[in-house]
Every structure is written in C-alpha cells, then in structure tokens.
Amino acid sequence: MSNTRLSSPRPVSLMTVLAIAACFALFLFLVWIVYVPRPLQQGINLTADQLSSDQTWQATPAARRSYLQTLRAKQDAVITLD
Numbered sequence: 001m002s003n004t005r006l007s008s009p010r011p012v013s014l015m016t017v018l019a020i021a022a023c024f025a026l027f028l029f030l031v032w033i034v035y036v037p038r039p040l041q042q043g044i045n046l047t048a049d050q051l052s053s054d055q056t057w058q059a060t061p062a063a064r065r066s067y068l069q070t071l072r073a074k075q076d077a078v079i080t081l082d
Helices: 014-035 052-056 061-081
Strands: none
Touching: none
16 A cells, blocks of 8 residues: 555635536526416406407407408408419
C-alpha cells in the first residue's frame, strides 16, 4: 500500500448550489405550466345575452344547428359554382 495522502474534496461553491436551485425552480415552473389545469375562458352554459354578437350561435343547440345548416348551405353554394 502506498502512503499517498488523499486530498480532501473541494467544497461546493455557493454558485453551484444556486445554479442547481435555479434549475430545479425552472423545472418546477415548467411542470406547473404544463400540468396544472386551467379554468375555461368562457363558461359552458352561457345565455345568448352573455355572448358577444358573433358568438350568439353558441348559446343553444338549436342556434348551433341553425348556424351549421347555414354554413353548409354556403359551402354547397361555393362547391356548385366550381
């Protein structure tokens, strides 16, 4: 065996500890952005008077059906012109 004296490990610098903490904080922030559920921007059951004028077709199933029929009629008219 040799009598080589082992050098003591160097102490961890404060900058290294701060860099690791910052990386961990960034990781937690990204996980929070991706996985925390967000509330809907608009409620599902809004009445026609609570919607803007261009969104009134979303108020009731009958209004959505009517809007869809109108949209399909417009598309059919464009297709028949070609």
